[in-house]
Amino acid sequence: xxxxxxxxxxxxxxxxxxxxxxxxxxxxxxxxxxxxxxxxxxxxxxxxxxxxxxxxxxxxxxxxxxxxxxxxxxxxxxxxxxxxxxxxxxxxxxxxxxxxxxxxxxxx
Amino acid sequence: xxxxxxxxxxxxxxxxxxxxxxxxxxxxxxxxxxxxxxxxxxxxxxxxxxxxxxxxxxxxxxxxxxxxxxxxxxxxxxxxxxxxxxxxxxxxxxxxxxxxxxxxxxxxxxxxxxxxxxxxxxxxxxxxxxxxxxxxxxxxxxxxxxxxxxxxxxxxxxxxxxxxxxxxxxxxxxxxxxxxxxxxxxxxxxxxxxxxxxxxxxxxxxxxxxxxxxxxxxxxxxxxxxxxxxxxxxxxxxxxxxxxxxxxxxxxxxxxxxxxxxxxxxxxxxxxxxxxxxxxxxxxxxxxxxxxxxxxxxxxxxxxxxxxxxxxxxxxxxxxxxxxxxxxxxxxxxxxxxxxxxxxxxxxxxxxxxxxxxxxxxxxxxxxxxxxxxxxxxxxxxxxxxxxxxxxxxxxxxxxxxxxxxxxxxxxxxxxxxxxxxxxxxxxxxxxxxxxxxxxxxxxxxxxxxxxxxxxx
Numbered sequence: 001x002x003x004x005x006x007x008x009x010x011x012x013x014x015x016x017x018x019x020x021x022x023x024x025x026x027x028x029x030x031x032x033x034x035x036x037x038x039x040x041x042x043x044x045x046x047x048x049x050x051x052x053x054x055x056x057x058x059x060x061x062x063x064x065x066x067x068x069x070x071x072x073x074x075x076x077x078x079x080x081x082x083x084x085x086x087x088x089x090x091x092x093x094x095x096x097x098x099x100x101x102x103x104x105x106x107x108x
Numbered sequence: 109x110x111x112x113x114x115x116x117x118x119x120x121x122x123x124x125x126x127x128x129x130x131x132x133x134x135x136x137x138x139x140x141x142x143x144x145x146x147x148x149x150x151x152x153x154x155x156x157x158x159x160x161x162x163x164x165x166x167x168x169x170x171x172x173x174x175x176x177x178x179x180x181x182x183x184x185x186x187x188x189x190x191x192x193x194x195x196x197x198x199x200x201x202x203x204x205x206x207x208x209x210x211x212x213x214x215x216x217x218x219x220x221x222x223x224x225x226x227x228x229x230x231x232x233x234x235x236x237x238x239x240x241x242x243x244x245x246x247x248x249x250x251x252x253x254x255x256x257x258x259x260x261x262x263x264x265x266x267x268x269x270x271x272x273x274x275x276x277x278x279x280x281x282x283x284x285x286x287x288x289x290x291x292x293x294x295x296x297x298x299x300x301x302x303x304x305x306x307x308x309x310x311x312x313x314x315x316x317x318x319x320x321x322x323x324x325x326x327x328x329x330x331x332x333x334x335x336x337x338x339x340x341x342x343x344x345x346x347x348x349x350x351x352x353x354x355x356x357x358x359x360x361x362x363x364x365x366x367x368x369x370x371x372x373x374x375x376x377x378x379x380x381x382x383x384x385x386x387x388x389x390x391x392x393x394x395x396x397x398x399x400x401x402x403x404x405x406x407x408x409x410x411x412x413x414x415x416x417x418x419x420x421x422x423x424x425x426x427x428x429x430x431x432x433x434x435x436x437x438x439x440x441x442x443x444x445x446x447x448x449x450x451x452x453x454x455x456x457x458x459x460x461x462x463x464x465x466x467x468x469x470x471x472x473x474x475x476x477x478x479x480x481x482x483x484x485x486x487x488x489x490x491x492x493x494x495x496x497x498x499x500x501x502x503x504x505x506x507x508x509x510x511x512x513x514x515x516x517x518x519x520x521x522x523x524x525x526x527x528x529x530x531x532x533x534x535x536x537x538x539x540x541x542x543x544x545x546x547x548x549x550x551x552x553x554x555x556x557x558x559x560x561x562x563x564x565x
Contacts, residue, residue, distance in 0.1 A: 006224050009335050009343060016344040019125060020351035026132040029359075029446055029471055032453030033190060035131055035352060036323055040197050042124050042144055043330040043349035048117075048155040049208045049337050054170060055161035058215045065211040067166040073204040074174020075181070076197050081145050083182035083193065088141065090460040091134040093467055 034087045041080025047073035116154030117341035123147025124345055128352075134466055151341055187461045188418045191319060191450040192250045198322040199243035205329035206236025206296070212336055213292055226286040228335035230279050230295065235329040237299025238306065243322045245307035246315060250450055256312030265373050268305050275302060306372065313415075313492065315450040316360045317371045324353025356452050363446035363472075365498075365508035391527065394545030396554065399484075399521050400561030403429075406483035408439040410475065412512055413455045414448050416489010416525065416551050425555035426488065427462040432562050442468055443475040443485075443512050445493035476513050485517035487538075489524070489551050495536045505534055520544040523551045 027035050050073050054066030123143045130140015161167070185193045209232035213221070221229070249256050278295040282288065310318055327349025334342030361368055403409055411426055430440045442464060448455045456469055470478075479485065487494055496515045497504040514520055515538050522539060524546060538544055547554050 005338055009338065009340070012340050012343050013331065013335075013347055016347035017351055020128075020348040021355065023125060023128050023132075024348070024352045024355050027128075028132070029444070029453060030456045030466055030469060031131050031134060031137060032356060033194075033451060033457045034137065034453070035128075036194055036319070036356065036452060037197070038128065038131060038141060038144065039323065039327065039349040039352040040194070040201060042127070042148070042345045043201055043327045044204075045120070045124075045148065045151060045342055045345040046201065046204050046208065046330045046333050048151055049333050049339060049342060050170070050204050051152070051155045051167050052158050052160055052337075053208055053211050054166040055158075055164060057162050058211075061214055062211040063166055065207040065214075067170050069204040069207040069211075070167055070170025071174040071177075072200040072207075074171050075178035076201050076204075077148055077178070078175045079178030079182040079193075080197060081141065081148070082179060083185070083190075084141055085138065086182060087187075087190075087457055087460070088134070088138045090457070090463075091137070091466050092460070092463070093134070093465055 030091070031088075034084050037080050037084045037087070041077055041084060044073045044076035044080060047077055110159070113154040113157060116150040117339070120147035120151035120154075121341050121344045123150070124348065128348060186421075187423075187458055188421055190457060191315065191454060192247050194319060194451060195243045195247040195250060195322065198319075198326045199240050199247065201326040202236040202239030202243065202322075202329050205326070205333045206233050206240065206299075208333055209233040209236060209336060210296060213286075221286045223283055225336055226283050228332050230282055230292075232329050232332035232336055233292075233296045234275070234279060234299045235325045235332060237296055238303040239322050239325040239329060241300045241303030242307045242318070242325075243303075245304050246318050246322065249307070249312055250315060258309045258311045260309050264305075264309055268302070268373075271298065271302055271305065275299065309373075310371065312450065313447075314364075314371050316447050316452055316454075317357055317364075317368070319451045320353050320356035320360055321368070321372075322353070324350050324357060327351070327353055360447055360452060363510060364506070365510065389540045391539050391546045392542070392544065394521070394547060396547060396557040397561050399545060399547060400558055400565050402484050402519060402521075403433060403438070403486075403558065404436060404562045404565035406433075406438050408441065408478075408482050409433055410441045410443050410479065410482045410485045410514075410517065412443045412445075412485060412487045412490050412494060412514055413459065414445075414488065414490025414493060415450060415454075416491075416523070418449055418454065418458060418489075420489060420525075420551035422488060422552040422555055423458040423462040423464075425552045425559070426459070427464055429555050429559045429562065430464070432559055436562075440468065441470055441475065441478070441482075443470055443472070443514075445472055445490070445512055448490055448493055472510060472512060479513045479516040482517040483519065485514040485520045487514060487520065487522045487524075488555070491524075491536055492534060494538055495534065496538055497534070497536070514538065515541060515544075518543065522546050523554050524548055525550065 050066055050069035054070045124147050127140040127144025130136040209229050213229055248254050275298045278291050327346050331343050331346025433440050444455050494512050494514045498506045498509040498511045
């Protein structure tokens, strides 16, 4: 790996770290659980690495490891975004309509 | 073609950051997440065009199976089980990262790996391995499959440290000479073992810190993957995740006035409590009807939920009681301690599920000055976060931990399952105060009883 590639990678890492710190310290404690599931879904981007490993047929072992990795990271991506949305939908500013709350009651 | 793929990755990175920025307010959060989802879709479609891919059957199989499992979990998991789901997802993310790492090593391990790539690969497998088993341990503890109290044995810290040093030693040697295959796989194996040993001595009450740390490790493992396969979007997303977890762990530790080292190696709550000043007197047991009268004629009532509310699934019952009180003109607020529950933000999500508007949820700093003007503080299955000893008794095991000052309210009602001590095994003088009434029993049942009694008051 050439020095330029390494240094460019480290630049990206350092800048992402600063940016991440700035952005994430603004997230209110109210949304810390959705934040955790959202960042988890986003880091499921390791799916892109898994996809190449699963599809490139380097050798049988790599293909199998890649297949498991694709499955695991897809669980995170799909599940993570869906559950984040499910949580965020629940956060409401105004008191919700009585009808909704009655329905919620019946379900539990 | 390569350029197009890189461009989709760039777009994905920007969209991820915009998405997280949206989370700074509940109003913009959902829109932000849609941006992040679009980013993810772009990156995946871009990757499918990668020239090294020669067949798609395994990719498609993985995508379908993963979507089915992920979708099913997220539709059916109850909100009270959110900590368990999050622990599992950390394990999945880290598993993917470490498997890609192992595969890369298996493919290149015969000496063509440079120092830098080998460092990244080893870090990826190390962090990934620790996170997989560490998160699974956390899951098992949260799910109550094994007891939540710390599991300790003589020489535990020394043993763990030695194992850690051995593992790091192997890591160092592999960077010097990547071609020793056995060493790499032994190191990966030790990382998995270390994850179990790391979480074993940590009590369930400290889970918010563990969850945040595992969040951080899973992210950093993904970032290391990015370095190993020279992929910038992976570095960016992994770093964002890693730092998010890191910030959360610092916030959680601060909310308990403990250091990360103390949480990880302190086995908190295992030792028999000796420092408390002995018995404080008698706890006053009260009847639901008496409390109902107090509540019905109060000006302001503040609910203080803890993990007990989650275990009793009592969030809807709290909301019902609040509805009845609000209909009578009582001001109802909710005081949320940062480490109430088993993960950051746990209580907020549960109350939001029960349709409590987020404008009624207050942080520690916001609500503490208001307790002196609160008529009744209702503590629902919380203990250590309302223990005045943390503030007043420098000898207490939790001295210095920021607490909710419920003892300053005109009267306090504590809903508690039984007369036993709280999770950390620490006496709570709040329960012995003259203006504190104890209502024993399942939190949900007690709340329903209170709601009926208030309706008749």
